[in-house]
Amino acid sequence: MIIxxxxxxxxxxxxxxxxESLGYICSDAIATSVYxxxxxxxxxxxxxxxxxxxxxxxxKTSDLLSAPLIRMQCYEGLDxxxxxxxxxxxxxxxxxxxxxxxxxxxxxxxxxxxxxVSRLHQFGDIFYSDEFLEPRxxxxxxxxxxxxVLLIDEIDKADQEFEAFLLELLSDYQxxxxxxxxxxxxxxxxxxxxxxxxxxxxxxxKRRCLHLYIPFPSKAIEQKIITAQVPELNDKLKHQLVExxxxxxxxxxxKAPAVSETIDWARALLLxxxxxxxxxxxxxxxxxxxxxxxxxEAVEPEIHNLLKVATKEN
Amino acid sequence: xxxxxxxxxxxxxxxxxxxxxxxxxxxxxAAQLVGIDNAPLLKQSLGTTLTKCLEHRLIFDxxxxxxxxxxxxxxxxxxHTPQTAEHTDIALPPIPMLSLESSLxxxxxxxxxxxxxxxxxxxxxxxxxxxxxxxxxxxxxxYRLMQALGDGALQQELAEMADRDESSAELQLLRQRRIRLQxxxxxxxxxxxxxxxxxxxxxxxxxxxxxxxxTSIDHRNYKLMGELVRKAAKRLASMHSRRRRITKRGLLDVxxxxxxxxxxxxxxxxxxxxxxxxxxxKVMVICDVSGSVSKVARFLLxxxxxxxxxxxxxxxxxxxxxxxEVTRLFEQHDMDQALAEVIHNWGNKPxxxxxxxxxxxxxxxxxxxNRTTVIMLxxxxxxxxxxxxxxxxxxxRRSQRVLWLNPEGQVNWDSGDSIMRKYAPFCxxxxxxxxxxxxxxxxxxxxxxxx
Numbered sequence: 001m002i003i004x005x006x007x008x009x010x011x012x013x014x015x016x017x018x019x020e021s022l023g024y025i026c027s028d029a030i031a032t033s034v035y036x037x038x039x040x041x042x043x044x045x046x047x048x049x050x051x052x053x054x055x056x057x058x059x060k061t062s063d064l065l066s067a068p069l070i071r072m073q074c075y076e077g078l079d080x081x082x083x084x085x086x087x088x089x090x091x092x093x094x095x096x097x098x099x100x101x102x103x104x105x106x107x108x109x110x111x112x113x114x115x116x117v118s119r120l121h122q123f124g125d126i127f128y129s130d131e132f133l134e135p136r137x138x139x140x141x142x143x144x145x146x147x148x149v150l151l152i153d154e155i156d157k158a159d160q161e162f163e164a165f166l167l168e169l170l171s172d173y174q175x176x177x178x179x180x181x182x183x184x185x186x187x188x189x190x191x192x193x194x195x196x197x198x199x200x201x202x203x204x205x206k207r208r209c210l211h212l213y214i215p216f217p218s219k220a221i222e223q224k225i226i227t228a229q230v231p232e233l234n235d236k237l238k239h240q241l242v243e244x245x246x247x248x249x250x251x252x253x254x255k256a257p258a259v260s261e262t263i264d265w266a267r268a269l270l271l272x273x274x275x276x277x278x279x280x281x282x283x284x285x286x287x288x289x290x291x292x293x294x295x296x297e298a299v300e301p302e303i304h305n306l307l308k309v310a311t312k313e314n
Numbered sequence: 315x316x317x318x319x320x321x322x323x324x325x326x327x328x329x330x331x332x333x334x335x336x337x338x339x340x341x342x343x344a345a346q347l348v349g350i351d352n353a354p355l356l357k358q359s360l361g362t363t364l365t366k367c368l369e370h371r372l373i374f375d376x377x378x379x380x381x382x383x384x385x386x387x388x389x390x391x392x393x394h395t396p397q398t399a400e401h402t403d404i405a406l407p408p409i410p411m412l413s414l415e416s417s418l419x420x421x422x423x424x425x426x427x428x429x430x431x432x433x434x435x436x437x438x439x440x441x442x443x444x445x446x447x448x449x450x451x452x453x454x455x456x457y458r459l460m461q462a463l464g465d466g467a468l469q470q471e472l473a474e475m476a477d478r479d480e481s482s483a484e485l486q487l488l489r490q491r492r493i494r495l496q497x498x499x500x501x502x503x504x505x506x507x508x509x510x511x512x513x514x515x516x517x518x519x520x521x522x523x524x525x526x527x528x529t530s531i532d533h534r535n536y537k538l539m540g541e542l543v544r545k546a547a548k549r550l551a552s553m554h555s556r557r558r559r560i561t562k563r564g565l566l567d568v569x570x571x572x573x574x575x576x577x578x579x580x581x582x583x584x585x586x587x588x589x590x591x592x593x594x595x596k597v598m599v600i601c602d603v604s605g606s607v608s609k610v611a612r613f614l615l616x617x618x619x620x621x622x623x624x625x626x627x628x629x630x631x632x633x634x635x636x637x638x639e640v641t642r643l644f645e646q647h648d649m650d651q652a653l654a655e656v657i658h659n660w661g662n663k664p665x666x667x668x669x670x671x672x673x674x675x676x677x678x679x680x681x682x683x684n685r686t687t688v689i690m691l692x693x694x695x696x697x698x699x700x701x702x703x704x705x706x707x708x709x710x711r712r713s714q715r716v717l718w719l720n721p722e723g724q725v726n727w728d729s730g731d732s733i734m735r736k737y738a739p740f741c742x743x744x745x746x747x748x749x750x751x752x753x754x755x756x757x758x759x760x761x762x763x764x765x
Contacts, residue, residue, distance in 0.1 A: 029358050032348075040340065040344060047368070092583075206367075279699045
């Protein structure tokens with residue numbers, strides 16, 4: 001996957017341009033991290049407030065490398081059976097039932113338990129072979145022929161034990177299955193881990209990863225993002241929108257509006273045929289930006305002042 | 315390059331960043347990949363490989379600029395600037411150039427910046443510039459470094475030239491360059507000091523502050539102490555706030571096993587094992603902010619604030635005579651503001667434990683259950699009022715554990731108006747707590763027992 005796309009990732013600048021052509025506007029830091037991850041073959045741990053495009057980064061990278069994206073959403077209680085592999089119990093059961101008669105034939109004439117068992121042994125571990133293995137995201141990522149982009153989303157939501165279990169995968173790109181032995185990656189996948197910082201991740205995990213923090217974008221980048229996502233929006237409104245949002249982020253809110261909210265808002269304003277921000281429109285659409293009633297109540301009396309700043313520089 | 319990066323990483327470690335050797339290798343690989351010509355790119359690359367959280371990244375950025383600045387500064391001032399180049403061309407005809415004997419003089423006049431830089435760096439390594447531990451050592455090391463560069467021979471030559479012709483332009487220029495070199499060497503040494511040892515004294519001071527009694531900390535150290543407390547609280551919380559599930563291996567949970575295997579016709583494929591789930595601790599902290607403990611109250615509050623910041627399920631109360639819950643106040647305001655408000659509203663008044671406990675009974679007694687830990691930070695000096703011990707006993711009976719941390723030494727308990735002996739029977743632990751180290755140790759053990 002890496003070798004095939006060498007020309008697309010031969011420098012951070014190229015990556016940045018490629019991302020831009022895919023509609024993902026990124027900062028130098030992001031491009032550099034992706035570049036290093038590709039070339040050093042190390043996982044990236046992406047952190048940042050919700051809605052700044054952490055998951056999107058993985059998706060776009062998979063587009064860029066035209067590799068399949070394998071996504072694993074983490075949650076409390078996630079375990080090996082759901083993340084790595086499982087035996088197909090139902091199938092195993094069905095087969096044993098169907099093969100009952102044949103087993104009877106094999107066993108016929110065997111004297112004593114020892115001989116029956118040794119006859120059974122001649123057939124090997126039929127029921128614990130590849131046929132009966134149900135691969136889950138992690139195993140699938142290792143078995144993809146030409147490398148895949150593996151997204152382990154919200155790793156901080158998973159338990160501590162699961163994090164420890166990931167270590168082998170992240171450092172050696174291999175996994176041990178007791179019945180089958182160690183499975184090595186056919187081609188090393190590019191791994192993204194995202195975290196919202198609901199708990200501190202272990203040092204062992206952090207040590208194995210590159211670390212990328214995505215902050216809220218600067219005004220210029222945000223304006224570019226909106227241009228890419230909502231191209232129909234006129235420049236004046238775009239400018240006001242970005243200014244307004246950046247003012248909002250400076251207020252102390254429970255949850256500051258992220259890029260995804262900005263885009264939603266831009267789409268909504270476009271749909272409503274608004275061509276310049278005014279008090280009424282902002283007030284009626286504020287619930288798109290702010291997700292807490294407390295925040296909305298705190299912002300509403302301030303709208304006038306915020307608008308003054310946002311529209312002034314035009 | 316390896317040497318430079320090695321030094322850089324050493325400087326980072328001195329500043330308190332935990333950088334392992336594996337990360338060092340990653341950093342080297344990254345630097346090899348991107349090259350060292352493009353400074354912003356190198357900074358990004360090293361930043362993403364060496365640091366693992368935002369806080370560390372900010373420190374990294376600062377040190378990166380400080381560390382690599384010296385090199386750039388050198389380039390800008392020396393040799394390459396057009397002005398100097400002009401001077402060299404005009405003022406120095408080739409013949410007097412040849413007459414220079416000492417190697418340093420030739421080096422200086424050649425204006426070869428990179429060679430000069432290499433010379434300074436290697437001389438610095440030889441004369442131990444990195445071991446400067448005090449600012450006052452800088453001139454001494456500068457002198458040593460100059461000697462190592464061959465300043466002796468240069469000065470001798472300068473003296474000889476002065477004898478021959480005091481007013482020669484060549485002499486003036488050479489002198490000027492020597493002074494400039496001296497300046498650079500001095501800057502270099504200072505830079506080394508800043509990069510490697512700046513944090514050493516503060517580390518030492520932090521160590522001392524951990525041990526010092528809370529009552530004897532003066533105003534100057536408030537800020538540093540605040541940071542230390544916050545660090546300590548964060549460490550404690552990250553160690554203990556996890557919810558753990560302890561699997562009792564070997565004990566089959568029959569009920570859940572049968573349920574889980576109903577789909578397989580009763581064949582027991584999945585086995586389910588019994589496990590006990592350990593819940594996160596629920597903590598209520600009560601803090602005395604009255605006049606008698608005013609000196610320590612600030613730090614207790616600081617710790618309280620930090621603890622609530624990092625642990626879920628902490629409720630905070632403060633009192634002198636009346637008690638108030640400050641959980642929401644702490645949630646909504648930043649530290650300084652919250653602390654100021656608490657001290658303004660409740661602080662520095664005469665203590666009345668009886669009344670305070672009465673208030674507590676109304677506010678929170680009903681919420682105490684057998685998973686709750688109650689922590690009291692106070693000196694039990696009650697101004698000879700009624701202690702209302704019955705409430706305290708009720709708290710003790712309902713909660714899982716009650717901790718009393720007294721900032722006074724044990725010899726002072728029960729002296730004067732302290733009624734420690736009345737409360738002590740209804741506490742799981744009573745401990746003296748008057749330094750940050752005590753606080754760490756005690757709360758660490760609380761949280762450990764809890765998990």
